[in-house]
Amino acid sequence: MEKDELYRMIDEREGFVSLAFPTLMRKVYLWMAFALVITGIVAFGVANTPSLAYMIFGSKVAFWGIIIAEFALVWYISARIGRLSLSTATVLFVLYSALNGAVLSIIFFAYSTTVITKVFLITAGTFSIMAFIGYQTKSDLTSLGKMLFMALIGLIVATGVNLFMHSSTMDMLICYAGVIIFVGLTAYDSHVIKGMLAECADDGEDAQKLAILGSLTLYLDFINLFLYLLRIFGGRSND
Secondary structure (H helix, E strand, O other): OHHHHHOOOEEEOOOEEOOOOOHHHHHHHHHHHHHHHHHHHHHHHHHHHHHHHHHHHOOHHHHHHHHHHHHHHHHHHHHOOOOHHHHHHHHHHHHHHHHHHHHHHHHHHOHHHHHHHHHHHHHHHHHHHHHHHHOOOOOHHHHHHHHHHHHHHHHHHHHHHHHHHHOOOHHHHHHHHHHHHHHHHHHHHHHHHHHHHHOOOOHHHHHHHHHHHHHHHHHHHHHHHHHHHHHHHHHHHHH
16 A cells, blocks of 8 residues: 555546646746746846847847747757756756847837736736646647647748738738637647646656746747737737
């Protein structure tokens, strides 16, 4: 009975959930919230520090250097999470959220603080509902994930094309499509993360690294959903 004392296994349709699962899920959302706070603080700080804002946006080299560094960090964390130590994975996640905050500081020059706050609250509410739905559903969302991935590829292509077309109508359609896609991805990723962490026997370093990877995934869903909603509601407020 010693094993039963160490691990409480709950039988569900998709498998078993270990005693460590609630702790790991809490860490996913706590790390995600922590990353959002860092992003917000850095964004606000850069926007209110002219010298920093000029250093980032006044130089194409600096701006694109940060963008490339962000993509590199996401790829590195995702591809190497199994080989990274927990402390290294955490530091890289924090670094990414800070760099993202530096880039996102530009929204304070394009939109009022009131609009940004309102859209953030809308995003938080929408994200919470969809994450809850994804967490609670017992359905197999594999087919949904494939469709969302293909839709995301299409969104990226359409965005690239519109860089040359400069169509305001197409831009708005892209924004609405982006909202739909990332609303769906929030539910899907929440479901996948739940299944992934439910299989962890304990909350050791390997399990916590998976939780960080889950936090990064949901963080990206939140940020993208926020930006598309900001373009929709921010555009309306400026009309």
